[in-house]
Amino acid sequence: MRRSTLWRRASGAALLATAVCAARLAGQAACTPQRADTLPLVMTGVTLWDGTGNPGRPGTTIVVTGERITAVFPDGSRPLPPAATVRALTGKFVIPGLIDGHTHVAGQPSGEDNHERTARRLCRALLGGITAIRDMAGDVRTLASLQRDALVGDLASPDIFYSALWAGPAFFSDPRTADASAGAAPGSFPWMRAVDEQTDLRQAVAEARGSGATALKLYQAMSPALVARIAAEGRRQGLELWAHAAMRAVKPSEMAAAGIGTVSHAFLLLYELTPEEMAQVRTSVATRLRRSSATSASERLFATYRRHGTVLEPTLFIMQDDTSGTRMRVASYLSRRAHAAGVPLLAGTDSLGSGNADGEAQPNLHAELELLVTNAGLTPAEALLAATRTGARVLGRERVPRHPRK
Ligand SMILES: [Zn+2]
The missing domain is CATH 2.30.40.10 (Urease, subunit C, domain 1)
Known part of the structure; x- marks a missing residue:
């Protein structure tokens, strides 16, 4: 990089x-x-x-x-x-330490995310000015251990905040859930749980809290009504609510209305639009979009976000993986519109940085900050706020002092 x-x-x-x-x-x-x-x-x-x-x-x-x-x-x-x-x-x-609002450092604790590589990745992040990360799903047994080691100074690492991932039962055939659930059936841990209309949400949220999670991350195969019930119980018990910007059955505006506080991947905001509008956004250049019908649909969505205080995490860095450039073009356009409409943006990479011995030393958040300026229209100071104040807000730490240390 x-x-x-x-x-x-x-x-x-x-x-x-x-x-x-x-x-x-x-x-x-x-x-x-x-x-x-x-x-x-x-x-x-x-x-x-x-x-x-x-x-x-x-x-x-x-x-x-x-x-x-x-x-x-x-x-x-x-x-x-x-x-x-x-x-x-x-x-x-x-400046204050930076927050990477989207990482996965314990998805495969025995493979890609083995201890040596993860320690290297976390240390490079710290040396690159990152003092906290928001981990968006992994094996919480490993995350809790890393969090503890970072906290007491046994590991050179940013502070680690993590989520408990909940989804409908249909999601748990995804091999990633097996990687993060060694020793039990995927979907049966409090922090990687299959939920449906019959789940005792009060009990399940209490168990998720007990895993040390800062938030519930809701993911796939749920109805809008179930998302809303989970969000209400999660909030009642003091958890933050995080999710992708859309699920197959839940539109972006429904995610915000249900009480999801932070939504990820600006590209997914396409699911708010009509098929005709989606086709138009995919094929048009940004300057033409200003007068298109898609503009009014996205503006309605961002008004909903403003009303609910929803934070948008574009994850522009990871959009570079789509070599066609379509995802980056769409995500950049919608992020730019969201920012112009007054929606707070969170800086997050979905890819903290290399853990390889000969890998790049700089964390990817630096590139995300640059993309927020070049592609989403933020000033450099606004981009830094997306990685400091907004990050703290999303973690529920905007006004809470750092963990007391000896
Ligand atoms: Zn992710």
Whole structure:
């Protein structure tokens, strides 16, 4: 992956902001976990972009003690703490750690996602400025272990938030569900469960919560009515609700109306449109679409999203896999329309980055940020918000402090 313009612009900042941990790891050849120094680290002269939507603050001093930011103030307005390591970083930016809103790091824990490759992938993400990931289905036994190791510092990794995947019974012949369900029949674990109209949702949601999941991810073979009932019970018990933007039997507007908070893959918004409109979108160039009938259908959809507070995760990076270019063209167009209509976009890759020993070192989120600018019409600052503030919101962490650490 080539380094993007956006990455060059933000790189120093991202590394510095990835708590001190990543910055200190960056100088090491190997991804060995390392405790943060207890002596304060002081950065002076930086422009602080804090991810709240405020403009950057030039001439700022930041004091980091251990793993915590302990003071932020204008340069020279306070004495520096004694025995501190001081780095003059005039001209550099500091931004919050980034969130990749769509990963799969434990889909095949005994194969592709074996421990060695996963550890390498997570470490590269951390060194690339990513401090949290939203995992969108895998073996939760492995995810919980990785989450724990990341939390206590045994693994150089972003914080890990994961989902419990629920779908209709028909879905569980998919071989991926067997990969993530070793030891039991696919669909029988609380975190990879087959549900239908007879499922005791109160009990099932409680079990999903018990697996440590942040959210339910609803996936295939469900009716709109069942999606709505699950979403209501999930929300009642404090879980977030995530899903693809459409299922075969559930249209994008029905997903939002049912209470799904975050929907993935902008390409799937096509399922809101009539067959004639879909054909038109597939074959037209974006400039012509502005006057097409598809525009009014997508505008109605985005008004529904705004009403329900739905977040759209385009996953433009993974659309590059479609060599015909159709998916990218459609996803880019619909993402651009959604952004212009005021729908919040979440930055997520569906592909964190290589875990191969000789693989690319940069996480794919950098390319996703660039695509959000070039293809979806976001400004660089809006793209960074899609990977910071909106990511925190989707994880239910917008206002909750980070896990307390010793
Ligand atoms: Zn995915």
